[in-house]
Amino acid sequence: MLTLCVVLFLLLPASSLGNNCSEHCKACGGPERNQCLQCLPGFTLHDNVCVDIDECGTDLGKCPDNTYCINTHSTYECRSCDRACMGCMGSGPARCKKCAPGYRSSNLKCLDIDECSEEVLPCSDINALCVNTEGSFQCTCAPGFTLKGTVCVRNQTPVGEEPGLFDDLQDDEVEVLKQMFFGVILCALATLAAKGDMMFTSMFIGAVAAMVGYWLSDKSDQLLGSFLRGR
Numbered sequence: 001m002l003t004l005c006v007v008l009f010l011l012l013p014a015s016s017l018g019n020n021c022s023e024h025c026k027a028c029g030g031p032e033r034n035q036c037l038q039c040l041p042g043f044t045l046h047d048n049v050c051v052d053i054d055e056c057g058t059d060l061g062k063c064p065d066n067t068y069c070i071n072t073h074s075t076y077e078c079r080s081c082d083r084a085c086m087g088c089m090g091s092g093p094a095r096c097k098k099c100a101p102g103y104r105s106s107n108l109k110c111l112d113i114d115e116c117s118e119e120v121l122p123c124s125d126i127n128a129l130c131v132n133t134e135g136s137f138q139c140t141c142a143p144g145f146t147l148k149g150t151v152c153v154r155n156q157t158p159v160g161e162e163p164g165l166f167d168d169l170q171d172d173e174v175e176v177l178k179q180m181f182f183g184v185i186l187c188a189l190a191t192l193a194a195k196g197d198m199m200f201t202s203m204f205i206g207a208v209a210a211m212v213g214y215w216l217s218d219k220s221d222q223l224l225g226s227f228l229r230g231r
């Protein structure tokens with residue numbers, strides 16, 4: 001039977017070898033769609049009709065890891081999975097076979113994990129700030145600090161420029177000083193109203209007590225260093 005088909009194929013006129021055949025036919029017995037005898041690559045003969053081969057549904061579609069197969073006219077394409085996936089069955093984070101690192105399954109989708117909001121902070125350096133990124137996170141140094149190796153180090157004062165005594169005061173510390181200052185003023189005014197000439201003595205004692213109490217807390221080292229430098 002095979003020999004007879006080969007002989008018949010060889011005896012076909014030149015016009016039947018694709019010139020007057022229907023679409024997708026390489027050889028035919030006539031111009032009609034159901035008169036195909038041989039199909040073009042990517043098609044298979046079924047009841048004398050050339051039908052597109054779905055390579056993705058057969059072993060013909062060979063796609064590498066982390067890609068998925070898309071059948072096209074006479075061939076197929078391999079397209080990349082979503083970045084949230086490790087292997088997939090189609091496009092998008094809802095077609096993942098498994099979630100990639102930095103993602104977790106939620107409502108049948110692989111969604112980004114916000115590492116910065118986790119209970120255990122990912123940045124080990126207390127002077128670093130966590131910034132969430134797609135699938136991961138970054139640790140950046142807080143303002144006033146620079147990354148040296150793996151540690152955030154406080155920026156150094158330029159050579160020849162000594163830091164001022166009040167340069168590193170925080171907002172809450174400034175507020176405390178304001179309250180102390182106003183307290184001294186009120187005390188002085190009260191003394192002036194009661195005794196008159198004791199105003200300056202009261203102001204002096206109140207101011208000295210307030211300043212000594214503040215600087216002996218957590219600024220004593222800076223005050224001593226400034227004093228020794230003659231500041």
